[in-house]
Amino acid sequence: MSRFVGARVVVVGGAGGIGGRIAERFTEEGASTVVLDLAPRTEAVVGVPAPRILPCDLVDAATVETAFDRALAELGGVDVLVNSAGILARGSLLELTADRWDLVMNVNARGTLLAMQHAARAMIAQGEGGSIVNIASMAAKAGGNDEGAYAASKGAVVALTRAAALEWGEHQIRVNALLPGYVLTDMGADTRTPEDVAAWSKKSPLGRLGTPDDVAGFALFLASRDGSYLTGQAFNVTGGMIMH
Template identity: 40%
Template sequence: MAAGELFDMSGEVALITGGGTGIGFALARALAINGATVALAGNEPDSLQAAVEAIAACGGRAISVALDVRQDEMIVSAFDQVENALGPVGVLVNSAGIAHRDKATHLSRETFQNVMSVNVDSAFMVAQEAARRMIRDGRSGSIINVSSILSEVPVRQVAAYGTSKAALSHLTRCLALEWAKHNIRVNEIRPGWFDSALTDRFLKGPAAKVMASQTPLGRLGDFRDLDGAVLLLASKAGVYMTGSAITVDGGYSVNH
């Protein structure tokens, strides 16, 4: 099969949580440029609208859907809206997430639980809704969770975030095992250091140069560096992959 056919996403409907900005938008754009119709889900209308327009400018097709991933009724409503407008979701990208930086001795229970709620609980609930509908309709599908190299590499003052991403990684494998019989593939992407709104607090001042210097390829990630990973996991090219993790970090994790 030629590369163009392997990675062709034509006819696929993809829902991307956190799709209005940062990594979520980058992954949505890659899918859209390669033929998928994408639904960008989030709770910031202005960002979502700008993202829809940016994808249209690249020749892709996108809609926006209001979604606070912490609200179960909004999850169901978002899938209903996408199905009604575009058809059943065949690709889900769980990219919505929050980060927190503080000394572990200063972390409150509320803060820790909030990070876990968005990064783990909500990712599970969104994946569950996607899988329920795929199983109901007898359709195969691809679920892609956006984790982090910090799921395995410990870094000071990010205990809540790192723990949440480690949990998401294990959740990915558990769901992959359980849903394989339905031909629903569940994989994850582990980005390294990318300059985004989520990492602003980590990469302020000299930190960006420090992290780049600790990365064997000598730079921070560019969002387009993620295109290949998401296309592999979402397309026919990755049809025999489930429970897998693709690390995109310029070698940072093997250097630590």
């Protein structure tokens, strides 16, 4: 398929497991793609040329601005933004420090806001609408046992998604969130055991964990013309682990 010929796509967190596959699939379908990431590992992104994989620390607003300036200059504008950067933080709420909370919120929630602002300003100036896809998490709805700060940050992403959809709809900018379940990537790999994989797999009626491709396929659908009447939504991509 070639749904994105001529489209200009920015994937924040595009050197990660899910973001990397999203960037790869947009490129396969004809898009010009720029990846922004804290760790701009060129080997992690298939199909995107190295000069289009740029450093960006979402915690540092100045580097986000510089990275977007470079991305917009490289692409000549932006039609699609995917926010896939994120960090997981495990630990009980009773032990959670203010610094840890700030870091998780700054990367996952404030970082999503900063990227959306840069992209939306450009989309509004272009006057041709656009699509923003934010990767939240099932934790936004399910609570997140032992990952309360992460769950709260993803809840903020869902609320931001809805607020942005309301504000920017008049500019034909659609904003949606995806809520993945448990996807096999580097995230959480340091503590993952075979028992965890088996237990989580059983939570899905499909009996398996998610893959980056499961999430990427839906992200591309949302950004495509087929998603033209979808905005302000939070879609579960969990293999049925949650159904509300």
